[in-house]
Amino acid sequence: MSQVSAARAQFGISLAFHIIFAAIGVGLPAMMFVAEGIGLFKRDQDWYALVRRWSIAFAILYAIGAVSGTIIEYDLGLLWPSFMRYSGGIVGAAFLMEAVAFMLEGIFLGIYLFSWKRLSPVAHWLSTVPLAAAGLASAEIVVAANAWMQTPTGFHMQNGNLTFVDPLGAMNNPYTPVESFHMSLGSYEATAFGVAAVYGWAILRGRRTGYERKGFFLGMAIATMIAPLQVWVGDINAELVASFQPIKLAAMELVFHTQSYAPELLGGWPNGQSVEFGLRIPSLLSWLAWHDISHPVQGLDSVSQFYWPPYQYVHFEWQLMLLAGGAGAGLAAFFWFFYGLNVYRNIRRGAKHITENALPIDGLVGKLTLFGGVALGFLTFSAILMGWGVTEMGRQPWVVYNHLLVADAVQPAAGIPVSLLVFVSIYVLLGLTLIYLLLRIGRHTIELRTARAMVAAGGDEE
Amino acid sequence: MIPSAAAIHAHIFAYINAFVLWLNIIAFAVFQGSDSGAGIWYLFASGPLTEHQRESLGSEIAPLWEANETWSVFLVTGIFTTFPAVFYTLVVGLFYPLSIALIGLVFFGAAFEFYKHAPPDRRVRYVWRWIFAIAALLVPFFFGAVAGAVASGDLHYVHGHVTSDYWTTWTQPFALCVGLFAVGICMVLAATFQTVQAKRTNDAALLSAFRQRAIISGAFTALAGAVAAALAIFYAPYLWSNLVGRALPFTLAAVLDGLLVAAALLLGYFRAARALVVTEVALILGAWGIAQFPYFIPPDLTIEGTASPKPTQIVAFVSGIIGIFLFMPAFYYLIYLFQGSSRRARVTADEWAQHSPERAFEWSAVFGGVGEAASPPPTPPAKVKQVASRIKTASGHLARRTMRLAGITAASIAFTVGMSLLQRYRRERIESRERRERILT
Numbered sequence: 087m088s089q090v091s092a093a094r095a096q097f098g099i100s101l102a103f104h105i106i107f108a109a110i111g112v113g114l115p116a117m118m119f120v121a122e123g124i125g126l127f128k129r130d131q132d133w134y135a136l137v138r139r140w141s142i143a144f145a146i147l148y149a150i151g152a153v154s155g156t157i158i159e160y161d162l163g164l165l166w167p168s169f170m171r172y173s174g175g176i177v178g179a180a181f182l183m184e185a186v187a188f189m190l191e192g193i194f195l196g197i198y199l200f201s202w203k204r205l206s207p208v209a210h211w212l213s214t215v216p217l218a219a220a221g222l223a224s225a226e227i228v229v230a231a232n233a234w235m236q237t238p239t240g241f242h243m244q245n246g247n248l249t250f251v252d253p254l255g256a257m258n259n260p261y262t263p264v265e266s267f268h269m270s271l272g273s274y275e276a277t278a279f280g281v282a283a284v285y286g287w288a289i290l291r292g293r294r295t296g297y298e299r300k301g302f303f304l305g306m307a308i309a310t311m312i313a314p315l316q317v318w319v320g321d322i323n324a325e326l327v328a329s330f331q332p333i334k335l336a337a338m339e340l341v342f343h344t345q346s347y348a349p350e351l352l353g354g355w356p357n358g359q360s361v362e363f364g365l366r367i368p369s370l371l372s373w374l375a376w377h378d379i380s381h382p383v384q385g386l387d388s389v390s391q392f393y394w395p396p397y398q399y400v401h402f403e404w405q406l407m408l409l410a411g412g413a414g415a416g417l418a419a420f421f422w423f424f425y426g427l428n429v430y431r432n433i434r435r436g437a438k439h440i441t442e443n444a445l446p447i448d449g450l451v452g453k454l455t456l457f458g459g460v461a462l463g464f465l466t467f468s469a470i471l472m473g474w475g476v477t478e479m480g481r482q483p484w485v486v487y488n489h490l491l492v493a494d495a496v497q498p499a500a501g502i503p504v505s506l507l508v509f510v511s512i513y514v515l516l517g518l519t520l521i522y523l524l525l526r527i528g529r530h531t532i533e534l535r536t537a538r539a540m541v542a543a544g545g546d547e548e
Numbered sequence: 549m550i551p552s553a554a555a556i557h558a559h560i561f562a563y564i565n566a567f568v569l570w571l572n573i574i575a576f577a578v579f580q581g582s583d584s585g586a587g588i589w590y591l592f593a594s595g596p597l598t599e600h601q602r603e604s605l606g607s608e609i610a611p612l613w614e615a616n617e618t619w620s621v622f623l624v625t626g627i628f629t630t631f632p633a634v635f636y637t638l639v640v641g642l643f644y645p646l647s648i649a650l651i652g653l654v655f656f657g658a659a660f661e662f663y664k665h666a667p668p669d670r671r672v673r674y675v676w677r678w679i680f681a682i683a684a685l686l687v688p689f690f691f692g693a694v695a696g697a698v699a700s701g702d703l704h705y706v707h708g709h710v711t712s713d714y715w716t717t718w719t720q721p722f723a724l725c726v727g728l729f730a731v732g733i734c735m736v737l738a739a740t741f742q743t744v745q746a747k748r749t750n751d752a753a754l755l756s757a758f759r760q761r762a763i764i765s766g767a768f769t770a771l772a773g774a775v776a777a778a779l780a781i782f783y784a785p786y787l788w789s790n791l792v793g794r795a796l797p798f799t800l801a802a803v804l805d806g807l808l809v810a811a812a813l814l815l816g817y818f819r820a821a822r823a824l825v826v827t828e829v830a831l832i833l834g835a836w837g838i839a840q841f842p843y844f845i846p847p848d849l850t851i852e853g854t855a856s857p858k859p860t861q862i863v864a865f866v867s868g869i870i871g872i873f874l875f876m877p878a879f880y881y882l883i884y885l886f887q888g889s890s891r892r893a894r895v896t897a898d899e900w901a902q903h904s905p906e907r908a909f910e911w912s913a914v915f916g917g918v919g920e921a922a923s924p925p926p927t928p929p930a931k932v933k934q935v936a937s938r939i940k941t942a943s944g945h946l947a948r949r950t951m952r953l954a955g956i957t958a959a960s961i962a963f964t965v966g967m968s969l970l971q972r973y974r975r976e977r978i979e980s981r982e983r984r985e986r987i988l989t
Contacts, residue, residue: 175856
């Protein structure tokens with residue numbers, strides 16, 4: 087295995103591993119804020135029990151997120167030293183700011199997890215605010231650095247010397263606002279669907295107490311409110327790709343030849359330079375990308391084959407992301423329609439609690455909602471991976487788009503394949519232990535339904 | 549050799565940032581070092597109190613390690629932002645030790661958390677505990693070796709390429725000795741911190757155990773330091789000549805401070821010993837920094853020659869300052885909360901969660917649905933009753949406090965809006981005055 091492909095594999099695997107935990111690190115504190123807030127003001131044990139269990143799981147998840155994030159920061163240099171030497175002076179400050187947010191996150195996580203027996207209820211609840219804010223900030227800032235790799239601005243390079251640099255301008259490149267918004271919405275959506283999946287699965291297996299219902303409801307409510315928004319932001323993002331990285335768009339949509347009235351391709355896979363199967367919707371791509379069905383969409387053949395991204399993968403990842411986005415929006419409509427219907431029925435009946443049994447978890451509709459929640463839990467997390475794959479694989483062979491090639495940025499010291507092997511084993515080991523521990527926490531605390539029982543059993547801390 | 553005042557003035561932000569980075573190295577050494585030291589004492593815990601020692605060490609680092617792991621991330625991001633070529637030289641020339649140190653950092657955090665959450669009676673717990681302790685040993689050793697390699701002056705960067713060997717720079721005796729020295733310092737730090745902890749909890753057995761360990765590891769550290777200094781004469785001549793030259797006051801102070809640490813421990817002034825051992829780390833790293841000024845990595849990379857452009861330096865400096873103002877109070881609060889006195893709120897979050905009624909609020913009340921008399925709550929046992937009455941009085945207090953908080957928030961929002969309106973008004977007044985001047989001329 088060559089140095090370059092090993093380095094790409096190691097960095098890709100590291101980020102794929104990290105991005106899951108990063109998304110949870112952004113999303114779960116926000117959900118804790120909501121759930122603990124409800125528990126605090128309604129004085130409801132179920133909500134506290136939910137938060138309590140999440141915080142145990144989050145302690146482990148965040149720890150893995152923190153160490154894998156540390157790997158990323160080091161690997162930027164250890165794998166791509168020339169890239170960091172090139173871009174450190176331009177956009178490195180973004181990573182520095184991200185480290186500040188990371189620090190704040192670590193501090194407030196320590197406060198949050200270990201102060202159940204020290205802080206007042208309100209103070210403890212409020213400690214999720216800086217936790218969630220710092221998580222969001224670190225995601226936004228680090229995505230700004232990534233956006234710079236796609237649309238590098240804010241500097242001028244002459245014969246390898248930096249003659250002009252504007253670090254804030256580099257961070258505020260054309261992609262930044264949309265890409266970071268897309269990423270943070272994706273984190274919230276995926277985490278919320280993940281929570282819904284856990285409790286949806288529990289309900290499907292017959293545990294239907296208030297605890298599971300509340301967990302499922304909160305996950306679904308947050309996720310389905312974000313899902314339509316996410317589709318809209320994703321569309322804006324794709325429009326930006328069309329104007330700034332036309333070759334990436336061509337790889338996403340398998341447009342081999344520049345054409346007007348370009349069709350939108352759903353499904354299908356490339357065979358040589360033609361597409362097999364797949365549904366084509368005439369002119370839709372031109373319209374989506376340029377709002378004009380006669381606008382030409384640049385094809386892969388407009389540049390030499392050396393500059394083609396690995397379009398097979400990019401197209402597949404793009405399709406899976408579309409599927410997740412569409413399914414999320416669809417489930418949102420389905421869920422709220424039947425929820426509203428149940429509420430309406432309760433009002434008509436003059437029921438005591440109008441939201442009582444309003445959660446659509448009974449009958450065929452309930453089965454569909456629950457299975458939908460479980461499926462979306464997996465689908466949205468894979469959509470995060472896939473979206474990231476589209477962004478980074480679609481940028482190949484560049485590391486800084488149109489400025490620096492990946493092959494020129496790699497570590498000269500030999501032994502990256504060995505390093506790849508070592509790190510892959512580390513990830514396998516960490517991943518397996520993590521799954522074992524999370525399952526055990528889930529099983530072990532099933533009996534401890536209420537916060538009272540959980541506190542009596544001794545929680546995570548001290 | 550030393551740059552002139554004019555040269556420093558021209559690159560003032562680069563020099564300031566280099567100084568801040570050096571402070572960052574000190575913070576990294578103290579905080580990550582004490583965490584790693586706790587892990588090393590995990591490995592070397594012995595005697596009848598073995599498990600008790602480990603418990604105490606674990607509870608000390610549990611709330612802190614995630615925040616402390618960030619110090620090295622600051623270092624990495626800070627260097628590649630402000631001194632990209634230095635970073636390039638480090639990650640290329642010292643690729644192997646840095647990779648191993650990184651693996652150590654990863655296993656240190658992950659294994660600690662796994663071990664803490666693993667079922668107490670399973671083998672998996674023991675496996676992760678040993679991984680944690682060994683990782684804790686790797687981190688300071690390899691970062692120490694990196695520091696030794698940098699100080700030795702064997703790392704070369706010529707015309708954009710690292711020309712030195714990838715192995716020998718850090719496998720030479722001097723660098724390895726600095727690695728051992730770093731391990732020793734971490735052990736002293738952790739043991740001294742533990743004595744303060746044990747003193748506070750009045751745990752005499754633990755106190756004497758860690759006092760003994762602090763002194764023994766201190767002696768080991770002094771020995772390793774002396775050997776490293778002797779080796780420096782041959783392996784790091786530039787460093788050595790300046791350590792006994794312009795950095796001599798710092799060198800002597802470090803030696804003296806080491807003796808004072810030992811004296812404070814022997815005499816039982818544990819808080820003083822903690823302050824002195826932190827000062828010791830600062831003095832050692834300070835002496836090193838002054839000895840190799842103006843080089844970041846002698847002999848090719850100076851602060852001035854490798855600094856990124858001024859706008860980047862300014863942005864890095866400002867974001868660093870803002871960052872410090874943001875996280876320092878929070879970091880202090882974290883340490884205060886867990887290492888200070890056993891302070892707790894009158895009603896803790898746990899009590900609130902435990903003794904809350906099953907249902908207190910109904911949407912039906914909002915929509916005017918038909919209500920029923922609420923079923924009487926289950927009679928709580930006597931002790932719960934007692935706590936419940938306490939909560940009742942406290943909840944009134946809480947409500948008042950919440951109101952006060954809301955009042956303060958509203959007032960501050962009003963203040964902000966008012967100030968910005970005022971600002972705008974003043975700006976417009978100035979602009980209109982300028983417009984007038986323009987028109988008149």
